[in-house]
Amino acid sequence: xxxxxxxxxxxxxxxxxxxxxxxxxxxxxxxxxxxxxxxxxxxxxxxxxxxxxxxxxxxxxxxxxxxxxxxxxxxxxxxxxxxxxxxxxxxxxxxxxxxxxxxxxxxxxxxxxxxxxxxxxxxxxxxxxxxxxxxxxxxxxxxxxxxxxxxxxxxxxxxxxxxxxxxxxxxxxxxxxxxxxxxxxxxxxxxxxxxxxxxxxxxxxxxxxxxxxxxxxxxxxxxxxxxxxxxxxxxxxxxxxxxxxxxxxxxxxxxxxxxxxxxxxxxxxxxxxxxxxxxxxxxxxxxxxxxxxxxxxxxxxxxxxxxxxxxxxxxxxxxxxxxxxxxxxxxxxxxxxxxxxxxxxxxxxxxxxxxxxxxxxxxxxxxxxxxxxxxxxxxxxxxxxxxxxxxxxxxxxxx
Ligand code: ATP
Ligand code: MG
Ligand code: FE
Numbered sequence: 001x002x003x004x005x006x007x008x009x010x011x012x013x014x015x016x017x018x019x020x021x022x023x024x025x026x027x028x029x030x031x032x033x034x035x036x037x038x039x040x041x042x043x044x045x046x047x048x049x050x051x052x053x054x055x056x057x058x059x060x061x062x063x064x065x066x067x068x069x070x071x072x073x074x075x076x077x078x079x080x081x082x083x084x085x086x087x088x089x090x091x092x093x094x095x096x097x098x099x100x101x102x103x104x105x106x107x108x109x110x111x112x113x114x115x116x117x118x119x120x121x122x123x124x125x126x127x128x129x130x131x132x133x134x135x136x137x138x139x140x141x142x143x144x145x146x147x148x149x150x151x152x153x154x155x156x157x158x159x160x161x162x163x164x165x166x167x168x169x170x171x172x173x174x175x176x177x178x179x180x181x182x183x184x185x186x187x188x189x190x191x192x193x194x195x196x197x198x199x200x201x202x203x204x205x206x207x208x209x210x211x212x213x214x215x216x217x218x219x220x221x222x223x224x225x226x227x228x229x230x231x232x233x234x235x236x237x238x239x240x241x242x243x244x245x246x247x248x249x250x251x252x253x254x255x256x257x258x259x260x261x262x263x264x265x266x267x268x269x270x271x272x273x274x275x276x277x278x279x280x281x282x283x284x285x286x287x288x289x290x291x292x293x294x295x296x297x298x299x300x301x302x303x304x305x306x307x308x309x310x311x312x313x314x315x316x317x318x319x320x321x322x323x324x325x326x327x328x329x330x331x332x333x334x335x336x337x338x339x340x341x342x343x344x345x346x347x348x349x350x351x352x353x354x355x356x357x358x359x360x361x362x363x364x365x366x367x368x369x370x371x372x373x374x375x376x377x378x379x380x381x382x383x384x385x386x387x388x389x390x391x392x393x394x395x396x397x398x399x
C-alpha cells in the first residue's frame with residue numbers, strides 16, 4: 001500500500017510516503033531554530049510553526065515522491081505521545097485530508113513508529129563514512145551509522161529484539177516480540193530523558209541549545225579547535241540506578257535516572273569557578289587544568305555507559321540477540337560506537353537506522369501505517385483524539 005504519514009508531536013513537521021516497505025520520501029521542516037533563544041522547545045511556538053509548515057510539507061512530499069493524493073491508499077498520523085497542541089495540528093490536517101479524500105486514517109503511536117521505521121531503513125542504509133555527521137549537529141543524509149563498524153548485518157527488523165529508544169523526551173528499553181501486537185516496556189527513565197540530560201548539562205556548561213550535539217563536539221575537541229578528544233575518566237559523574245542493589249531490584253534493573261547528572265555538573269562548575277577565583281594551590285590547579293573536552297567526554301561516557309549496560313542486560317535476561325537503537329540521541333557517536341562494541345563482544349546484532357530516520361520524521365509514521373494496512377487492520381475511529389502520554393504498547397488508536 002501507498003501510505004502518507006504525518007508527524008507533528010514536537011518541533012519537527014514531518015511527512016513521509018512509503019510504498020509497502022519502500023521509502024519514497026521523508027520530508028521534514030523543523031522549528032528548532034525558533035526555540036534556540038528560549039533554550040528549549042516552546043509548545044506555543046511549535047504549534048504555530050506546524051500550522052505554517054504542514055501544508056507546504058505535504059505538498060513537497062507528494063512532489064518529491066512523484067505521486068498525487070489520488071494514488072495514496074491510507075493516511076497515518078502521530079496521535080501521541082507528545083505536545084498536545086503540536087499533535088493537534090498534525091491530527092487536524094490528517095483528518096481534513098482523510099475527509100476530503102475518503103481515505104482510511106490511522107492514529108499512530110510515535111514511540112512505536114520510532115521502532116517501526118526499521119521496516120524501511122534498509123532502503124536508506126548509507127555507505128560507511130568516517131565523518132559522523134550526527135556529532136556535528138546534522139543528523140542528515142550524508143552519513144549513516146556505518147562509522148560504528150557494521151551494525152546492520154540483518155535485513156529488515158528482527159524479532160524478538162530489544163530496542164533502546166533515546167530522545168529528548170524518552171529513554172526506554174523495550175522488548176519487541178512483534179511490531180504491532182507485542183511491544184513491552186521493560187524500563188524507562190524515572191526523571192529526565194537522556195537527551196534532556198544532555199540539553200540541561202550543556203546549558204550549565206555554557207553551551208547552547210540543543211545541547212546534545214554541542215556536548216559531542218566539545219568532547220571531541222572540535223569546539224576548542226584542538227581536535228584533541230577529552231579524557232572520559234577525568235571527572236566522576238554518577239551512574240544512576242546502577243548499584244548492585246539497583247540491578248537486583250526488578251523495578252530498577254532497566255530503569256534510568258539522569259537527574260543526578262545535573263546536580264553533579266552544577267557542583268563541578270561551582271568547584272571549578274571557585275578554584276579559578278582562588279588562584280593556584282596544587283589541588284585546584286589540577287581542577288582548572290581540565291578542559292571542557294574532558295568534562296563533556298566524562299559526562300557523555302556516564303550517560304552512554306548506563307544506556308549500553310542496561311540494554312545488554314535486557315538481552316541477556318531475555319535470551320535475545322538483536323538490538324535496535326532509535327531516537328535523536330542515536331546521533332551521539334560515543335553511544336553508537338560503544339553500543340556497537342559491546343554488542344559485538346556479546347554476539348548481539350545491532351541495527352541503527354540512518355540518523356534522519358532516528359530523529360522525528362514522517363517516514364516512521366508512514367512505515368507503521370503501511371504495516372497496519374498490510375495486516376488488514378481496521379483504521380482508527382473518525383473522531384479519535386490526541387493523547388499526550390500514550391504508552392508504547394498502544395501501537396495505534398484501535399476502533
Ligand atoms: P521525543 O522523540 O521523545 O518526542 P524529541 O523530539 O525531543 O523527543 P528527538 O528529536 O528524537 O527527540 O531528539 C532530540 C534530542 O536528541 C535532543 O535532546 C538532543 O540534544 C539530542 N541529541 C541530538 N544529537 C545528539 C548528540 N550528538 N549527542 C547527544 N544527544 C543528541
Ligand atoms: Mg525534535
Ligand atoms: Fe521522537
